[in-house]
Amino acid sequence: MTDATPPPSYLVFTDLDGSLLDHHSYDWQPAAPWLMRLGEAGIPVIPVTSKTRSELLELRRELGLEKTPFIGENGAVIGLPPSWQHATLDRDPDDIEGLRIKTLGADINFLRQRLEVLREHLGCRFRCLSEMPLEEIVAETGLSEPAARRAVAREGSEPILWEDDARALDEFRAALKDDALTLTQGGRFHHVMGDVDKGRAIDWLVARFVALRGASPVTLGLGDGPNDVSLLQAVDRAVLIRGCHSHPVEVSHPSLYSTRRAGPHGWVEGIEHWLGETLA
Template sequence: MSDATGGPQRPPLLVFTDLDGSLLDHHSYDWQPAAPWLERLAAAGVPVIPTTSKTRAELLALRRELALEHTPFIAENGAVIGLPPAWQHARLDRDPASPKGLVVKTPSLDVDFIRRRLDVVRERLGLRFRRMGEMTVEEVRELTALSAEGARQAMAREGSEPLVWEDDDTQLQRLRETLHSDGLQLTRGGRFWHVMGAVDKGHAVRWLLARFEALRGHRPPTLGLGDGPNDLTLLAATDMAVIIRADHGQPMSLTHARLYRTQAPGPQGWAEGLAHWWERQAPA
């Protein structure tokens, strides 16, 4: 199995990164402050693996823009995992319909089931929230500042359903407990709450690490970067962690032996955190 970026056979590091508010600016989605580090990592043969609440449809375009088409991705907070050919197992993953393309794993529950359960629970408990699947493209654009095409891509869910919460904390806890009894869970993102099966970013990271080790026979050090509560399981699953400064006001408590908190937000903070651990871990 060749390296996922076309570099050395044994990459010195695997980088798992959140996108919105981390590698991408929370408001403008700009990533240029991180561009020099992305180029440096590519030259060193270090796979950068997007680990995000975004959908597969959103990521396909972003992967081309960020030159990450040869690395895996984790979408919808762990509900969808994309494997490029270099990360596919010859017996378990090959798709005859797409021998040279992506193979997509969906460890979560189907989004149609999730939506039906949310509708039933909302009516039964008298909750106030709006699901992304019942919004118009224009409503999603207003909430996210995305283009019309970007909003349509964000709405192309496969294993999770975002919602805008419009009720109080007591009702939120009732929703959480009811979903749990259905095998569903509620995760806080930057703009939305996300409902999915019993998966999260940390589960998906560990799944990919197990796949990497099975294919290559070794496990390189790992670095995780994120800015929101839904990134905490990702950060807990990696050897080194970076919490990027954010203004969402949510607690970011994490017990981790190798944790760095940045001074800068967004892609500037991403570059700051990457530099911090690169100097201490990876070869120059």
């Protein structure tokens, strides 16, 4: 008689702004009961966001996600807590609160230098987040001043506020591609980074999970914006949360659920659709 097949392991990959966090207020309390249920079930909830490591260190504590990895800056940065670290693969000396940090793609200094060169060469109009006065960042994002300072502490991507037309944006995107750089659109800013995205960072983390656990997980992803398309296409089950923005989001996925509600209410709707019966 053979042993019964063990139940599958689940990993939940979630965008933050406009998804788990309300687009305007950054409130996440509607999702709090489900975050607790997932934690009690041993299902990691992994933030996949444009936010920086500095922003995420505090936010992870608030959300109760200190034991799970995170993907920051749209896939440019991965943070590994101790239980996700490999004895021989993670000898990175950068150790912040027990985390090992993996930086994928391009270095922030290279990005900023190239952006300055391209702006002068192409004559296009945009401003980097790092160039904006703190009070303007607060006005654009709704963040507090301390949170805005953390948002500027980039390691592998640079948000820009585009102030030119669509034709100039196409030229800018093509010039970035010549430098092996990419441009993705978030809810408020465009983001310039190396040849990385949220989906490839998820693939990296899933491979790490398999290496450590010896089994493939069932993956669930939730997001609301154009920069979440690669996230949603990288997972087994996807949730496109109704957006509070005007940007078109097209996702091709055989197991896609689109929510009726936005923000954390839509997040809960998507989680209940895919995991409601499993965790009943």
